[in-house]
Amino acid sequence: xxxxxxVRTDDPPAVVLTGITKRFPGVVANSDVHLTVRRGEVHxxxxxxxxxxxxxxxxLYGMQPPDEGTIEVNGEQVRFRTPSDAIKAGIGxxxxxxxxxxxxxxxxxxxxxxxxxHGIGQKARKRIIELSGRTGLNVDPGVLVEQLGVAxxxxxxxxxxxxxxAKVIILDEPTAVLVPQEVNELFDTVRGMQAQGYTFLFISHxxxxxxxxxxSVTVIRRGTTVGSADPKTVSSRQLAEMMVGSELPSPETRxxxxxxxxxxxxxxxxxxxxxxxxxxxxxxxxxxxxxxxVGIAGVEGNGQTELVETIMGMRKAGSxxxxxxxxxxxxxxxLARREAGIGYIPExxxxxxxxxxxxxxxxxxxxYQTRKPASKGIWLDTDGAKKDTERIVTEFDxxxxxxxxxxxxxxxxxxxxxxxxxxxxGDPVLLIASHPTRGVDVxxxxxxxxxxxxxxAAGLAVLLISADLDELIGLSDTIKVMLRGRLVADAxxxxxxxxxxxxxxxxxxxxxAAVQETAVVEEGEN
Amino acid sequence: xxxLRGKLLPPAxxxxxxxxxxxxxxxxxxxxxxxxxxxxxxxxxxxxxxxDIINSTGIYYIAALAVAIGFxxxxxxxxVEGQYRVAAVVAAVVGGSIALPPGIHTLVxxxxxxxxxxxxxxxxxxxxxTRGVNEVISTIMMNGLAIGLSAYLIRxxxxxxxxxxxxxxxxxxxxxxxxxxxxxxxGTMFGFLxxxxxxxxxxxxxxxxxxxGFELRASGESATAASAGGVNAKKMILVSMLLSGAIAGxxxxxxxxxxxxxxxxxxxxxxxxxxxxxxLLGRNHPGxxxxxxxxxxxxxKSGLALDxxxxxxxxxxxxxxxxxxxxxxAYEVVRRVELAAEQRRVGRELGTVGGxx
Numbered sequence: 043x044x045x046x047x048x049v050r051t052d053d054p055p056a057v058v059l060t061g062i063t064k065r066f067p068g069v070v071a072n073s074d075v076h077l078t079v080r081r082g083e084v085h086x087x088x089x090x091x092x093x094x095x096x097x098x099x100x101x102l103y104g105m106q107p108p109d110e111g112t113i114e115v116n117g118e119q120v121r122f123r124t125p126s127d128a129i130k131a132g133i134g135x136x137x138x139x140x141x142x143x144x145x146x147x148x149x150x151x152x153x154x155x156x157x158x159x160h161g162i163g164q165k166a167r168k169r170i171i172e173l174s175g176r177t178g179l180n181v182d183p184g185v186l187v188e189q190l191g192v193a194x195x196x197x198x199x200x201x202x203x204x205x206x207x208a209k210v211i212i213l214d215e216p217t218a219v220l221v222p223q224e225v226n227e228l229f230d231t232v233r234g235m236q237a238q239g240y241t242f243l244f245i246s247h248x249x250x251x252x253x254x255x256x257x258s259v260t261v262i263r264r265g266t267t268v269g270s271a272d273p274k275t276v277s278s279r280q281l282a283e284m285m286v287g288s289e290l291p292s293p294e295t296r297x298x299x300x301x302x303x304x305x306x307x308x309x310x311x312x313x314x315x316x317x318x319x320x321x322x323x324x325x326x327x328x329x330x331x332x333x334x335x336v337g338i339a340g341v342e343g344n345g346q347t348e349l350v351e352t353i354m355g356m357r358k359a360g361s362x363x364x365x366x367x368x369x370x371x372x373x374x375x376x377l378a379r380r381e382a383g384i385g386y387i388p389e390x391x392x393x394x395x396x397x398x399x400x401x402x403x404x405x406x407x408x409x410y411q412t413r414k415p416a417s418k419g420i421w422l423d424t425d426g427a428k429k430d431t432e433r434i435v436t437e438f439d440x441x442x443x444x445x446x447x448x449x450x451x452x453x454x455x456x457x458x459x460x461x462x463x464x465x466x467x468g469d470p471v472l473l474i475a476s477h478p479t480r481g482v483d484v485x486x487x488x489x490x491x492x493x494x495x496x497x498x499a500a501g502l503a504v505l506l507i508s509a510d511l512d513e514l515i516g517l518s519d520t521i522k523v524m525l526r527g528r529l530v531a532d533a534x535x536x537x538x539x540x541x542x543x544x545x546x547x548x549x550x551x552x553x554x555a556a557v558q559e560t561a562v563v564e565e566g567e568n
Numbered sequence: 569x570x571x572l573r574g575k576l577l578p579p580a581x582x583x584x585x586x587x588x589x590x591x592x593x594x595x596x597x598x599x600x601x602x603x604x605x606x607x608x609x610x611x612x613x614x615x616x617x618x619x620d621i622i623n624s625t626g627i628y629y630i631a632a633l634a635v636a637i638g639f640x641x642x643x644x645x646x647x648v649e650g651q652y653r654v655a656a657v658v659a660a661v662v663g664g665s666i667a668l669p670p671g672i673h674t675l676v677x678x679x680x681x682x683x684x685x686x687x688x689x690x691x692x693x694x695x696x697x698t699r700g701v702n703e704v705i706s707t708i709m710m711n712g713l714a715i716g717l718s719a720y721l722i723r724x725x726x727x728x729x730x731x732x733x734x735x736x737x738x739x740x741x742x743x744x745x746x747x748x749x750x751x752x753x754x755g756t757m758f759g760f761l762x763x764x765x766x767x768x769x770x771x772x773x774x775x776x777x778x779x780x781g782f783e784l785r786a787s788g789e790s791a792t793a794a795s796a797g798g799v800n801a802k803k804m805i806l807v808s809m810l811l812s813g814a815i816a817g818x819x820x821x822x823x824x825x826x827x828x829x830x831x832x833x834x835x836x837x838x839x840x841x842x843x844x845x846x847x848l849l850g851r852n853h854p855g856x857x858x859x860x861x862x863x864x865x866x867x868x869k870s871g872l873a874l875d876x877x878x879x880x881x882x883x884x885x886x887x888x889x890x891x892x893x894x895x896x897x898a899y900e901v902v903r904r905v906e907l908a909a910e911q912r913r914v915g916r917e918l919g920t921v922g923g924x925x
Contacts, residue, residue, distance in 0.1 A: 356795055377798025386796065394796035397789045399907070408786060409797035411779050420779050443914055450907060451914040 054117030056081040056210050056241045057102065057133070062111035064097055072098050073265045075111070079210070084232060084242040086256035086273070088249065089285055094265040095245050099212050102243075103135045104128040115210075134203025135212040138219075140195050142187050148198055149183035152205050159205065173204045176238060178231045192341070193224040197231070210241045217251055218509075221341060222544035229255050247285070249278040261285055285484070299333035300519050305503035306330040306353070306472050311362035313345075313352050313527075322348045324527045326362070328505075330472065335494070335504040337518030337535070339511065341547050345527035346507045347389060350476050353505070354386055355379045367471060380409055385470035387461055389477045389507070391454075395461045398450040402442065403431040405449050406464055413468055434463035439489055455486030462490050466497055473497065476507045491517065511540040523557070525549050533557045578898035579849065579859070585898075586890035590883055597880070604879045611873035612866070616755030624865035625858075626761040627822050627836075631843025632861055633771050634816040636852040637808055638703075640775065641788040645809065647692060647707025648816040649840025650714030655685035656820030657718040657737065660831035661727045663824075664738035673744035678763070678821060685817020686810045688714065693809035697802045703809070711840075722831060736832030746825035760822035767815065768854040784808055816840065845892045851899065864888065 055078050062075040072094045079085040089095045100106045102113065104122030113120050115131045122128045125135070142151050153159075153166050160166040170183045179197040181190065187198060196216060203211055213232075217225045232242055232255060246252050252259055253273045260270050261284040268284055306329065313323035323345050330336045340346050351357045353364055355376040364371045371379050380386070386409070388394035396405050406427045407416040415426030431445045438459045442452055449457055458478070465473060475494065479487040494517060498504055508514045514521060514535075521533040523546045531546045538557060546557045591601035611617055631648060638645035645651075659681035668676060692706035721737075722728035728735045746759040775781040786794040787804045795801055819839055824831065846864055850856030871884035 354796065375798065375800055376795065377800070380798045388796055393790070393792045395793060397786055397793055400785075400789060404782075407782055408793065411782050411797070411799075417779050417782075422777055422779060422782055424777070447910060447914055448907070451910045 053081050055079060055114075056116060057243070058114040059098070059102065060112045060114070062098065062101060062108045062113075064101060064106065064108050072101070072108070075262070075265075075267050077260055077267060079241060079243060080258075081116075081241055082236060082239055083257040084236055084244055084255055086244045086246060086252040086259045087262060088247060088252055088259055088281060089262035095262055096214065097265075098262065099135065099214060099243070099245060102128070103133060103212060129203075129206050129208065132207060132209040133212065134206060134208025134210070136196070136199045136203060136214065136216060138215040140199055140219075142195055142198060144188040145186065147184050147186055148179075148181060148190075148201075151187055151198060152183070152202050156206050159207075170201065170205065174201055176204065176235055177201050178227065178234070192219050193227060196220070196228065200231070209239070210243065211235075212243045212245070214245045215247075216244070217246065217248060219342070221548055222511075222541045223548065225251065249281045249285075252281070253278060298519060299499050299501075301332045301334070301501070303332040304329055305332050305367055306505065307363075307365040308353065309363045309365075311349075311352060311364065312360040313348055313357060314360045321360075322527050323352060323359075326527075326529055328522070328529065330503040330505050332471070332501045332503050333498055334519045335498055335506055335517050337506045337508065337514040337521040338524050338529075339508075339514055339521055339533070339543050339547055340524035342509060344524050344547075346524055347476070348527075349524070350386075350389070350474055350505075350507060353379075353474060354384065377412065381412060383469070383471035385465035385468070385473040387458075387465050387473070387475040387478045389480070391457055391461050396449045396457060399448050401448055402435070402440075402445040402452075402460060403428040405460065406431040406434065409464070410468055430467065434460060434467065438463035438493070453483075455482035458482045459486055459489060462493060466493060470502065472503045472505065474505045474507075477509060478506070479508075479510065479513060511543050515540065515543070523547055529560065531557050531559045575851075575853075575856070578902045579856075579895055582891055582894035582898045583863070585894045586887050589890045590887045593886055594879065594883060599877075599879045603877050604874055604883070607873045607877045607879075608867075608870040611870040614873075616751075616753070617869050617872075619751055619755035619757050621862070621865045621869045622761065623755075623758050623822065623826075624868060625861045626758060626764040627819060627839060628842055628846055628861035628864050629764045629858055630767060630815060630822075631819045631839045632846035632850060632857045633767055633843075633854070634812050634819070635840075635843045635847040636771070636850070636857060637784075637812040637815065639788070639847055639852050640784045641804055641808055642791075643805065643808060643812070644704050645689070645707055645812045645816075646704055646844065647689060647710045647714075647840075648812070648819070648843050649838070650707070650711035651685040651688045651813045651816035652819035652840055653714045653718050653835070653837070654688045655681045655817030656824060656835065657721050657831045658684035659817070659821065660737040660740065660824060661721065663740040663744045664830065665727075667741060668743060670743040673741070674746050674825060677740070677744050677825065678818065681817040681821050682814040683817070686814040689809050689813020689816065690806075693806050693813075696809075697805055718831070718835075722833075731832075734832050734834065736830045738830070740824070740829045744825070745829060746821075748826045756826070758822040758826035760818075760826055763818070764822075767818075768858065772854045780807070819843075845888065848892055849895050863891070 057077070057079040059075055059077040062072050064072040075098055087095050087098070097106070101108045104125045104127045107123065113122065115133065120131055143154070146154070149167055149170055152170055153162050160169050167183050177197040177200045179194060179201060181194060187195060190198065200211065216228060220228060236242065244252070244256060256273045258270060259273050259276070259281065261268050261281065263285055271281060271284070308326055308328040311323055311326040312321060314321055326349060328336070338346055338349070348357060352359050355374060359372065366382050366384065369382060371382060392398060397408060407422065410416040415423060415430045417423050428445060434440065435442060435445060440456050440459045440463065442456060449460070452460070462478065473494070478494065479490050482490070494504060506514065506517055515538060518535045521535050521538065521543070522529045523531040523533060523543065525547065533543060533546065542557050594601040594604055612621065631652070634648045635645055659677050662680045663673070663677040666673070666676070688710065692701070692703050692710055695701035695706050696703050720726060722735050724730055724735065727737055729738055748756040748759045750756045775785065783794065783799045783804055786797060787799055787801060791801060820835070823836060842864055846857060846860040849860035850858070867884045867888055871881050874881045874883060
């Protein structure tokens with residue numbers, strides 16, 4: 043798959059990191075990291091979430107100085123104080139979260155901050171057109187970025203670093219936002235640019251992708267490099283075990299526990315944009331039964347967030363009904379819905395799940411302020427809350443020195459375990475889990491999967507929203523595909539592949555018998 | 569303990585810093601800072617200054633509590649000033665026009681004051697909940713209206729009467745007064761101080777031990793997390809604003825029930841604004857607010873001595889302003905340092921950075 047012809051071994055390596063150490067509060071830092079990237083290769087840096095990949099790349103990109111160790115670029119030792127030093131040395135970075143201004147054109151976005159290079163006029167435009175061919179971007183530089191899709195936005199990001207003269211390009215989790223088809227296009231772009239002499243540092247924890255694109259792989263675990271591998275001979279399983287240092291967890295659920303008891307019944311749910319012009323949710327019908335995990339697949343921004351927030355009562359539905367175990371929730375507020383037995387793992391635990399500066403036990407109360415063990419009548423029961431927090435910390439393996447530390451002091455995985463533990467307390471009948479393992483380490487991921495599976499076996503109904511298609515397919519009993527605010531297709535998790543799901547998610551139509559279209563989306567509608 | 573140090577260090581630093589700043593200002597204006605500060609300290613022992621400071625502390629304390637309740641959920645109730653003015657005039661009019669047995673009469677005046685304050689605060693609260701009107705703007709405008717309304721209410725053709733050169737509401741009969749503790753030449757301590765202390769205790773219990781306090785703090789810390797946790801934001805805005813207004817309605821009562829027995833043109837203004845500064849100084853904590861109120865009252869009352877040593881009294885205002893500014897900065901700096909230290913501590917105890925050492 044990968045072309046190793048353009049990798050030159052006689053030249054000095056493009057980048058050499060030697061003995062990089064970075065001490066960093068609370069999370070895994072880098073300790074004695076060694077990394078050699080040869081010129082013209084695609085070098086993958088693998089490691090689970092929180093292993094220290096991003097820190098290492100921030101050091102290489104001059105965003106943070108290392109405490110110890112040296113960086114060499116093209117055989118010369120360098121010291122980066124700011125990203126602009128790194129850019130001058132020919133290193134560019136494409137961040138996982140795009141840093142583009144939607145209301146500016148492609149050209150304006152590219153030129154922004156680099157006006158000194160080719161001005162902002164025709165010269166810049168010519169240069170951009172010249173470079174966009176290399177990234178596979180086929181749009182006029184005068185187009186607004188808000189009109190571009192995710193894949194094109196990513197190309198604009200790559201274009202930005204090329205424009206600044208980068209020869210070594212760091213791609214930080216570039217496929218996280220792409221559906222499988224777009225991933226393939228990205229890889230074509232990368233291979234094309236590699237042939238033109240560019241060097242890539244490809245950061246990922248998705249092993250199949252790493253094996254498909256990389257010429258060499260370096261694995262990082264708990265902040266240090268644990269070894270390199272040849273992607274052509276190593277298996278995904280071997281790589282994963284290097285990353286984790288032990289056996290790999292799997293989301294797979296064994297036998298079905300689905301019952302006939304309907305827990306959540308959503309009928310004809312509609313939600314309009316605040317100005318009332320356009321539906322965000324359009325006529326959603328959804329049933330979740332006891333012991334069933336219903337997964338919602340969809341490209342982000344197609345209404346999944348709004349669906350969850352409407353079911354939780356955080357948004358007011360325009361029409362439709364929401365019934366939980368036969369009780370009509372439609373007119374109730376969030377608290378009453380929670381009391382009726384809904385547990386909620388929000389997609390953004392910092393914004394919606396936690397009070398970051400408050401201690402863990404105080405966070406235990408959030409959402410449960412009217413119920414035991416957190417309160418008695420109008421009074422808080424701080425002793426009860428503390429005791430129950432101790433239980434969650436033990437049962438859910440939250441790694442913390444105590445329950446009095448502020449939530450912000452924990453790592454993402456431990457924060458999430460606390461949230462999951464809290465939401466599974468108080469005997470919920472329905473759990474709404476939005477991206478329950480996003481941004482957490484493999485250990486926490488395995489634990490969260492196990493807990494969801496255990497609760498499902500005990501009769502919990504689960505509505506799962508996830509961008510991780512493997513997680514979605516592995517955990518769900520039923521998958522529904524969401525597109526432009528509608529549930530457009532059903533998929534059978536026992537037979538569907540991520541690629542099938544991917545094409546259904548983009549509206550490309552059903553390509554497999556495992557995906558059954560349930561609604562037709564007319565293109566002329568918008 | 570690091571936690572306590574984190575709470576006490578910033579105000580201590582801020583006070584030292586602002587004393588230095590004022591010292592510099594004094595030197596520039598040609599005065600001796602040591603004799604000025606000395607005069608302020610010795611003033612405390614003279615005449616009724618000490619009791620005046622304590623009385624003033626109580627009033628400031630109530631004002632700062634009223635502001636702090638709003639601050640707890642990021643509501644900026646600038647309208648405390650207007651709320652207590654309207655409440656005072658309404659309480660004075662009602663108190664002066666009814667006859668009830670002692671005790672009950674006083675209680676009725678207090679309740680009327682609280683209700684009037686809450687009613688005045690209800691207007692911006694309802695505007696915010698139903699129409700999204702920013703409470704900063706609406707309460708400032710309500711302050712302007714309050715001045716006009718109170719002036720109207722004490723007109724002689726409305727509820728007021730002329731006594732000497734002063735227009736005032738009819739005097740409250742003795743059954744409605746609140747007795748104080750007399751120190752003879754040292755002045756009289758307002759009985760209302762005990763109400764202030766009770767309010768402080770009640771405030772602490774409410775914030776730390778009740779569901780309502782939890783919801784209030786959660787809303788202030790993260791409105792999004794609170795709403796996901798089932799806290800009704802609109803209800804919280806309404807209730808906290810009404811509560812803030814009700815407490816604001818008590819600010820004018822210590823002087824009215826303990827000394828003046830009427831609302832007149834001599835009514836003490838500006839306490840609501842001082843309350844904002846003191847709530848900031850005390851970080852919305854009942855203990856911190858008590859300390860801030862005491863400091864404020866001390867600066868106010870002993871600042872009077874500065875005229876005797878030929879120093880402009882306004883230096884006190886500079887000091888008050890610089891204390892608030894530097895306290896806000898100092899708290900933020902200490903907060904960030906402490907959070908980083910806490911994260912490091914957690915990291916160390918879990919061994920995640922152990923390998924790097």
